[in-house]
Amino acid sequence: AQSVAQPEDQVNVAEGNPLTVKCTYSVSGNPYLFWYVQYPNRGLQFLLKYITGDNLVKGSYGFEAEFNKSQTSFHLKKPSALVSDSALYFCAVRDVNDYKLSFGAGTTVTVRA
Amino acid sequence: GAVVSQHPSRVICKSGTSVKIECRSLDFQATTMFWYRQFPKQSLMLMATSNEGSKATYEQGVEKDKFLINHASLTLSTLTVTSAHPEDSSFYICSARSRGGFNEQFFGPGTRLTVL
Secondary structure: OOEEEOOOOEEEEEOOOOEEEOOEEEOOOOEEEEEEEEOOOOOEEEEEEEOOOOOEEEOHHHOEEEEEOOOOEEEEEEOOOOHHHOEEEEEEEEEOOOOOOEEOOOEEEEEEO | OOOEEEEOOEEEEOOOOOEEEEEEEOOOOEEEEEEEEEOOOOOEEEEEEEEOOOOOEEOOOOOOOOEEEEEEEOOEEEEEEOOOOHHHOEEEEEEEEEOOOOOOEEEOOOEEEEEO
């Protein structure tokens, strides 16, 4: 079984401040990890993924995430948030031996000007 | 590349009617397509997995006679909500898994279904 936890329903930050969205996961084998962003009434847009290799993954729009195997975490970060980053963010995981994605509950990010 | 489209983007229908939603992979062949349902401010729930040329595999609790899935080609899957009722109102999102490489999933823009 695989699962994802996003412990924060909402994250509020001021524009220009660092942004962190937390994610922890559980899989039986090795994980593939993903972050997606969703704007209102839109589908999911891919931000970044971890498959193997360097634990620090850089993605779209200045986002990055760090894979931490010991803490089973994959937190999303952005050094300087923009108002346009306000959206719903999903972390997802799949086992390397499976094709199904499991999504977290989502975290609503609000960046105030 | 790796674009997935859905049609229609929005649909409003009367209770008791059936609605068909199309999911297309525009620039790649998708061996597998997935259908998700999303309630407001909630996560995506996988409804079913469809493989080209075979029957869809439904997740537990999803009525296969209610949500008919057809995956007729490597670029098209359809979801038909039969005899729709207001509780079927939701945001439906499809994704397509590419054939080669990492087999990553690419998501469509979603379809907002409102049943009156």
